Amino acid sequence: MSDRPDFSGFTCPLPKLDHDTVQMAHGAGGRLSADLFERLILPRFTSPELEPRDDGALLDLPPGRVAFSTDTFVVTPLFFPGGDIGTLAVCGTVNDVAMMGGVPQALSVAFVLEEGLPLADFHRILCSMEATAKKAGVRVVTGDTKVVGRGQCDGIYVNTSGIGVVPAGRDLGAHRIASGDVVLVSGPVGDHGTAILTARAGLGVQTQLKSDCAPLNGLVEALLASGADVKALRDPTRGGLAAVLNEYAVAARVGIRLDDGAVPVRDEVTGVCEMLGLDPLHMACEGRLVAIVAAGDADRALAAMRDHEHGGGAARIGAVNDRHAGVVTMATALGVERVLDMPLGEQLPRIC
């Protein structure tokens, strides 16, 4: 699959440690803490800012406004087809910064480890983070590790914060959305949420589906470099495409109408969702973006996305109107317009 990160050639041997699992002492600040940091964590995140081992990082940033975002990752299961909590933690924050128009520069990484977590699992997660950060071209510059007792967290929680610099003249956001703009999506939706759902033990559904988890900063730069007038960008994570579009409709006081059949959805995603009574447009993506673009620039923006490894499946899915402010609708096969609402409450295990 060309639109997903490929770590197949990547190997990362587990350093020799005195323990096989996380001990409370790994978070106590003593010798074991230092050991964990020096031998397991630091080798994965070499950066000039991290090297002095100070309490924080000093950064020299290019000129421009700074985009700053944070996210905490509690996904279960920790490892899923197409990625793991480490891949997700890097992609999630890189993508949030990129959607603000920021060119991601630096990440902080904080772990909450559960006593008893196999260090081989932690190491595998660290290796994923290293590979994903390299792919995204972003440095890990500071971090923290805490350990909690067995049963007090689900193996590992990861927080990442990221900063990026927004080049002068870039203005993205709901405030720029206007009637007539078109809605684009960079590829099939719902892969991540559905992959996590089917990876969940006990569901008894087997698919070849993989999470779409990928850093999107390269795609964003390619899209913006096309010269298309991009008004707003968002990655449809929790709540999926439906949530992002509803948020835009409310924030920009516009209506959004999708064409039925225009939203790309893989057959496996449709199949799993039909079976479980879920809507693919409510399922999370972790490697897709929604772009609101001036109508005349739609073709140029689509071409730029389709030329990029993470935008091969890009499609035009609908348009912005001034007829039903705050409401997203969808044209059905019968030519009838119906509401596409926000998803509600808990329908899935934790997905990000």
Place this chain on the structure above:
Amino acid sequence: MKHLDEFRDPALARALVERLKRITTRPWTVMEVCGGQTHSILRHGIDQVLPEGLTLLHGPGCPVCVTPLETIDRAVAIAMQPGVILASFGDMLRVPGSHGSLLEARSRGADVRMVYSPLEAVTLARANPDREVVFLAIGFETTAPGNAMAASEAIDARLTNYSQLVSHVLVPPAMAAILDDEHVRVDAFLAAGHVCTITGWRLYEPISARYGVPIVVTGFEPVDILDGFMHAVELLEAGSPKVANRYGRAVQADGNPIAQAVIDRMYEVCGRKWRGIGVIPQSGLKLRPAYAAWDAEQKFDVGDITPQEPAECIAGQVLQGRLKPADCPAFGTKCTPQTPLGATMVSSEGACAAWYRYGRKSAT
């Protein structure tokens, strides 16, 4: 996607709409019994393309909606007992009881789990021998075989820490109750294909004959449903009240005997209260007395349950086809899917939730 796209084919659907308009010469009222069909009708906007003379009524076929408040209150009370894991299907967890839903019970410390398959709860019981696992078994004839199979597996394995709180309901007695209701006029029914996959379509012949109503068994996709309406109107216009099976790709005359056998082995027919409607004789299933040790209602003494329905909720009238969701003053204001007053606003198959989700808009 095969077996799906052909039943959502726009050209075929539009042709059926045109044909339906041509053959409808008199006003008719057709009720789709099943909540899955209600959901599909609103999701695809079928209600907006039907001929003027054809009135739709949404029936009581949402299992979450008709589960009595007492059962939810009992489930919450059992879940709050120490050592209990209470498992059920997703939507069931959000239905408001007199004192909150099962999800709210979870936030107060109860161990409530959402499962996708009834067998997951049996697995939970095996994995947690020191805990009591209670499965809230609800639904129509469609979910009954799975739930009965789970009961059978647990009982055959003598899993003493597993039990079921059973609140199963049956479709035909509810249809008869609606036809007996002098306030409701139903000229024909669409019957749910998945129920008939289990029961067979012949089950409806006595009702069709006794009340003189056509009953058309159909599926859940737009083409299925439009085809169902078309055949219902054809039978009505021809004055020919009979059962027509339009879901031949899944439904046989006598249904699935293996599924029926497992239901019959574990459950027996009983009177059952339907939320918002009242007690309908012979309309429910419960565990057979031989399995009392696995019956959560008998296993857990939670005292008297005195349910309190919100006075404003008209769910019962909606479920019987007497009122439409929008007739309710609380619809979309006090009562929304986030803050449901009644179960019809909770389940994705509930008429109120489907109206809210697909029908509410300022679009013109």
